[in-house]
Amino acid sequence: MVRLAVFGLLAAVASGFPSNTLSSGEKGRRQYEGPPRPPQPHETPPYGIPPPYETPPPVAPLRAQAVVDAFKVSWDGYYEYAFPMDELMPVSNNGSNSRNGWGASAIDALSTALLMNQTTTVHQMLTYIPTINWTSTDSTVSLFETTIRYLGGLLSAYDLLTGPLVHLVDNTEHVDALLTQAMHLANNLSYAFETPSGVPWNNLIFSNRTGQGATNGLATVGTLILEWVRLSDLTGNTTYANLVQRAESYLLSPSPSSSEPFPGLVGSSINVTTGLFTNARGGWGGGTDSFYEYLIKMYVYDDHRYEMLKDRWIMAADSSIKYLASRPVTRQHLTFLARYNGTELILESSHLACFHGGNFILGGTVLERQDYVDFGLELVRGCHATYTATATGIGPEAFSWNASSVPTDQLDFFHRNGFYIKDAGYQLRPEVIESYYYAYRATGDAKYQDWAWDAFLAINATTRVGSGYSSIEDVDVVGGGNFTDFQESFWFAEVLKYSYLIQAGEAEWQVVGQGNNEWVFNTEAHPVKVFGGEGGGRAGRL
Ligand SMILES: *[C@@H]1O[C@H](CO)[C@@H](O)[C@H](O)[C@H]1NC(C)=O
Ligand SMILES: *[C@@H]1O[C@H](CO)[C@@H](O)[C@H](O)[C@H]1NC(C)=O
Ligand SMILES: *[C@@H]1O[C@H](CO)[C@@H](O)[C@H](O)[C@H]1NC(C)=O
Ligand SMILES: *[C@@H]1O[C@H](CO)[C@@H](O)[C@H](O)[C@H]1NC(C)=O
Ligand SMILES: *[C@@H]1O[C@H](CO)[C@@H](O)[C@H](O)[C@H]1NC(C)=O
Ligand SMILES: *[C@@H]1O[C@H](CO)[C@@H](O)[C@H](O)[C@H]1NC(C)=O
Ligand SMILES: *[C@@H]1O[C@H](CO)[C@@H](O)[C@H](O)[C@H]1NC(C)=O
Ligand SMILES: *[C@@H]1O[C@H](CO)[C@@H](O)[C@H](O)[C@H]1NC(C)=O
Ligand SMILES: *[C@@H]1O[C@H](CO)[C@@H](O)[C@H](O)[C@H]1NC(C)=O
Ligand SMILES: *[C@@H]1O[C@H](CO)[C@@H](O)[C@H](O)[C@H]1NC(C)=O
Ligand SMILES: *[C@@H]1O[C@H](CO)[C@@H](O)[C@H](O)[C@H]1NC(C)=O
Secondary structure (H helix, E strand, C coil): CHHHHHHHHHHHHHHCCCCCCCCHHHCCCCCCCCCCCCCCCCCCCHHHCCCCCCCCCCCHHHHHHHHHHHHHHHHHHHHHHCCCCCEEECCCCEEECCCCCCCHHHHHCHHHHHHCCCHHHHHHHHHHHHHCCCCCCCCCEEHHHHHHHHHHHHHHHHHHHCCCCHHHCCCHHHHHHHHHHHHHHHHHHHHHHCCCCCCCCCEEEHHHCEEECCEEEHHHHHCCHHHHHHHHHHHCCHHHHHHHHHHHHHHHCCCCHHHCCECCECCCEEECCCCCECCCEECCCCCCHHHHHHHHHHHHHCCCCCHHHHHHHHHHHHHHHHHHEECCCCCCCCCEECEEECCEEECEEECHHHHHHHHHHHHHHHHCCHHHHHHHHHHHHHHHHHHHCCCCCCCCCEEECCHHHCCHHHHHHHHHHCCEEEECCECCCCHHHHHHHHHHHHHCCHHHHHHHHHHHHHHHHHHEECCEECCECCCCCCCCCCECCCECHHHHHHHHHHHHHCCCCCCCCCCCCCCCCCEEECCCCCEEECCCCHHHHCCCCC
16 A cells, blocks of 8 residues: 555655565575475375365365354354444344444454455445444453454554455445554554553553553453564554564563573463563463464564564473473373463463464474474364363363362263363364364364364354343353353454465465465464565554
8 A cells, every 4th residue: 555655665765773674585495386285105204294185175165154154143143233343242132342332243243254255244334334433442351362453453454455465355435444543553552552561551441541550461462463563564663563473572582580490381471661571480371382383384474584583482392391291190092282480380271272273384384393383282182182082072161180189070071071171161162273274284184174163163163142142150060051251352363263264275364284374373363464574564663
């Protein structure tokens, strides 16, 4: 977009930031060379990773269509009863505003609707988006949630509609508004970084431009960089990138040293005044998870600028394999990753953490490291076991494999399954299916499509209610125990997208097992175009 490029250049000159002369042709990234060839007999694929099948098994299109049908039910319910509120309450046919009332589901669902070619729905979303007033909200704004859902959703739609799906929308004003609204949103949020250290506040009160909390979390600080750098690259305004890169720098060089109990694995809380970590507790679960996820995803986004993040990801991955990998005493063939407090391990994990298999697989394919792929596949198998163990076929929110703390009423369950349930809820989370997706794309093994389909069928059978799908209270009771009457916006963005993509045919946004990815998915599953020299890549290296 010429208008924005010119404005960006002016901004860069005015701000006095050095201009990085990298142009699109100079990047080392390999180009996508069409769909991969199926494995030939007696042929060892490079690094032992077989490419995805050229033609998915014949059941896949029907499965993909069933997921599209679930998307339509969920959207229609939301549109009828809740739009433009944030979420549908499917049991009471009402809406709720847990994400500031800017229509979270309408934006979180957009990239999924685009990939599914739901043109009528896309039109409904695009006519709404220019009307959002970011200034107007009664509730606390989460910098992290707003970034991954709203900013990520807008930027992804913009990339898709100025790229491979340009033919889907005639009205270029609607497409331009995606980027304009993304800028307005970031401009409303950017005061969050006005702390003494530059580590942002997460919880913002727009009405008096204040931030809350003396500390911020590892994931909430470390899961901004993809979206804000993308915005910077698309608009040429380097301030967006500089803000998040400064914040990220404290996470990459953690201090004090006690906050890094294993090389590359750090604490979970950072003082926004000093940038110092305040603890040494962490792992791959909620609160810390997507910091590690984005280290390797930034390298996928731009392997020139973010090489250092790749190095930190490798440290974290190696330490996780060496120190955190753990096998339940009653089922020695399963692998889970423990949490830690300092060097003390806590034998607990969660649905949220189950993205880790996919992240190891992504790292392994990008870095051509079969050991990471293999370890990722082991983690995928562990998370799959949490699904097959329960009465509904859906895995629990939190679980443990500490043999010394098993509640007596779960002793049988523990002996059969290797773990016991700590929190039996299911909030329409994606991570297990997300990891199946990476496993399938890297190996071409149809087993992972089957696992994703089994999970989808179980979720469809248990959580579908009223006008949509609802979170449930107990995955280990047939029927799910009780509905909590809440359809999360990430149901649209993530569960339905990964369930669909794993059964769908080749497209440029699909993850490529060999690692020559054209797109990278943010932590909310919004595909972002990998850097191709836009804006001249003016934001400097980190
Ligand atoms: C619907 O939700 C709104 C906002 O959450 C609430 O104020 C209202 O009372 C609810 N209506 C019903 C009928 O439950
Ligand atoms: C997308 O949907 C439109 C109708 O809305 C249809 O004309 C078109 O063929 C579809 N494209 C694909 C790739 O399925
Ligand atoms: C916040 O966003 C609105 C658009 O919704 C825009 O008009 C306003 O200028 C933005 N505020 C700031 C401080 O940038
Ligand atoms: C956006 O909301 C703010 C705060 O409620 C209000 O002052 C402003 O007038 C609104 N802007 C528009 C264009 O409605
Ligand atoms: C660039 O972004 C910053 C941070 O949001 C904002 O304050 C500034 O106004 C933007 N610059 C231009 C030229 O829009
Ligand atoms: C800002 O608003 C919040 C919520 O109303 C309030 O708790 C806080 O004290 C205010 N801060 C300042 C500095 O006015
Ligand atoms: C953060 O650091 C400041 C400055 O050293 C200190 O006063 C404050 O107590 C610290 N807060 C926390 C929660 O560590
Ligand atoms: C973590 O370890 C620290 C230092 O040993 C201790 O003070 C703290 O209570 C522990 N926290 C938890 C949640 O176990
Ligand atoms: C296992 O549980 C026991 C009892 O709650 C606890 O004392 C111990 O620290 C736990 N060990 C691990 C490794 O989680
Ligand atoms: C999903 O659930 C609905 C309602 O129970 C049912 O009609 C539909 O067939 C299910 N989809 C699949 C693929 O089983
Ligand atoms: C079941 O969930 C509904 C909300 O959907 C709630 O009103 C009700 O109290 C719950 N029932 C039980 C037994 O927990």
